[in-house]
Amino acid sequence: MIPIWGAKRPRSCTTRVDLLCDDETMIPIWRSKQQPSPLNLGEFRRDADWANVGEGPAGLIAERLLAAGDIADYISFRAVCRQWRICSTDPRAHGILDTRFLPRQWIMLREEEEESEASPHRRRFLNTSTGCTRRLDLPELDGQDVFGPTTEGLLVLLDTDTCVLRLLNPLTRHMADLPSTSNLVTLEDLRHASCMKNLFQICGAGLADDLTIAVHFRNIKTIAITKPGDAHWTVVDRGSWFLPAMSFEGRFYCATTKAVTMVETSSADHQPPRLVTAAKLTRPFSRMMEDTVHLVDIDRKLILVDRKCNGNDHRKFEVYQVDLVAREMVPVRGLGGRAVFIGKQLALSVSPSVFPSVCADAIYLGFDDMMTGRFDRSPVHLMDGTAEPRQYHQYSIGGMPVYEPLRVDEHLSWCVTGYRVN
Template identity: 90%
Template sequence: MIPIWGAKRARSCTTRVDLLCDDETMIPIWRSKQQSNPFNLTEFRRDDDWANIGEGPAGLIAEHLLAAGDVADYISFRAVCHQWRICSTDPRAHGILDTRFLPHQWIMLRKEEEAEASPHRRRFLNTFTGCTRSLDLPELDGHDVFGPTTEGLLVLLDTDTCVLRLLNPLTRQMSDLPPTSSLITCEDLERFSSMKDLFQVCGAGLADNFTIAVHFRNIKTIAIAKPGDAQWTVVDRGSWFLPAMSFEGRFYCATTRDVMVVETSSADHQPPRLVTVAKLTKPFSRMMEDTVHLVDIDGKLILVDRKCNGNDHRKFEVYQVDLVAREMVPVRGLGGRAVFIGKQLALSVSPSVFPSVCADAVYLGFDDMMTGRFDRSPVHLMDGTVEPRLYHQYSIDGMPVYEPLGVDEHLSWCVTGYRVN
């Protein structure tokens, strides 16, 4: 049975799962509760030979699973038997940025599985369906984890060589990015004693179909590269950026005044650059530790503005970034969703999937600037009420965990800045 975080009732969209085991993975075999059969297949009994349904129907099922948008089900289908694998496309035969095989909506939870189960086992959560999967990822050994990207890829930093890598945790495909040494200046070496601190990743995602963009926060650099490139292309260096994210295949970031996008190509053949798509309604104050956070809500680029006035007052304003009109449009609430914001990442979830999470509420991560005595969480935007955080005896990464321990705490940790794995 796949556990559903926060579930209080059975969902009609999921079914009972039988787990079979072969030498590849634990394989969920899904059986529909509905009478209709979209593939016009006869009903198979439990002891029937599914491997012999034929390449045509099996290939059609594989195409349907891939088009449905969750590559996890597609990988489970391929793991059933050799016949099903040869009639479906192998994800590893394509580039790691192939959008068909990206683990959209899957995030790695911060709490590790029990060590006796497997030292490399991690739990992943689908923020769209609420399903979880446990995966063995020995690729994490010797790496710091700065994940995930907007598309679900994990960004790994080799602690010995400082090589940056992308890992698709579902397909287990890994790809090296160009050497990071080309991004370092003498001033950077004087400011930071640790090489790992130099390359702290604070946002990564697609800049176009073939290019990954990375925001290196401590060296104030946004750079792009294609897997296999010999070196990075610096888009901007020296500016102060807030956490960045990919939206509809393009890379966006915010400054104290603007929301900007990485433009990788242009008609006049200019080099990659940052282009303003909308100006903030007014500049925000770094001195007061104001923060803004970009998040995708139902296909709309939303900015959550968190204002700190130096006292016990925290004000939250929400805007839609209108990419056509190139302006910020104030909106009320979050369209019935909840948003979790941290210094490096923001994500939205639906209370219909996680019933314990409140609609139109902002939940804070556990970054240092969001754990002050006046930073209460969640904040209910519709009526302005807040709920206090209570300290708990447990901790993750040496930082306190707050109670009650539920899905909201797990999601708050997911948006908190990553350290070592």
């Protein structure tokens, strides 16, 4: 359950309609205009022996759930009884990058849970397509820096003692070690690093192909790829200044100061993995300015949001579709009725039909240092050019504003904020 506000604008509401709660924490809910009709439980036989429904029907149900695209429902199906697990495929019996079992659309919220002896590693996850939430106990996070999630929903973990990277599927609990990062670090990197783990700040990770994971290591300016089980990383590019990176339709894209590029892992002439230009930017990107660009998936289209800052109170947002066939940037108006949350490293889009408190065709800013300036307002409404001022509390964490209780837009703004911002 998440906070929902009845009207999109203005963002205030004076009448408390309802309070719902999940398994532990009570969260304010604001009822939307139309409520779904209740499920007619009379349609189901209460006395049926569902555990012995048979491998054929149970297997068919499992296949349908898996094809529906939400691995959480499939995991719930397998958890019912031993007979249902027997007739369905175990996700952990396959590779962690198997696309059938990826937790797409699930993100881990950044809220601080009250820890208890029974569940010290409990985290809450949100499905950005449906609005559903789940609480999961993940002891695998102990002693780990958490980066991500990737576009496919996987978490990237960095062991704070050994600097070993791991991939974790939070819903299946499947974990895989990645190769040692020793071949990625130079003596020059070591001389400038305050500590070893700071070298491996991850600003983007995702599929480069069906079997390969690509990672953008920001502080050593490196994009590298590997496969779970490989002995080492393969460097794709090193030394370039990369902007946000993400996976889209099973390929890994990143923006440079001049273009949107893609990691090419295979070729007919057996060339090594390399970056190829997907589309050139409409203007060169200046590192000296506070401008930022952001890649995001909107309705299976690769979209680039260009945020221009001229040093004063002027902020301008332009939106482009990356035409991967014509290899060009196509200006578009609005966001197709969706809202986009952008941070310096991550971005995601959600539908106001799922989150009624979120405004359509609006851009919400994360809490990264480059997006919390005196002139940065959020949200920004693209269709009429207006923006709403942010309301900051007198309290902060690491210089970042604190909102309590968090509404859904603040939850999502924290999700796109860099994972080294506490």
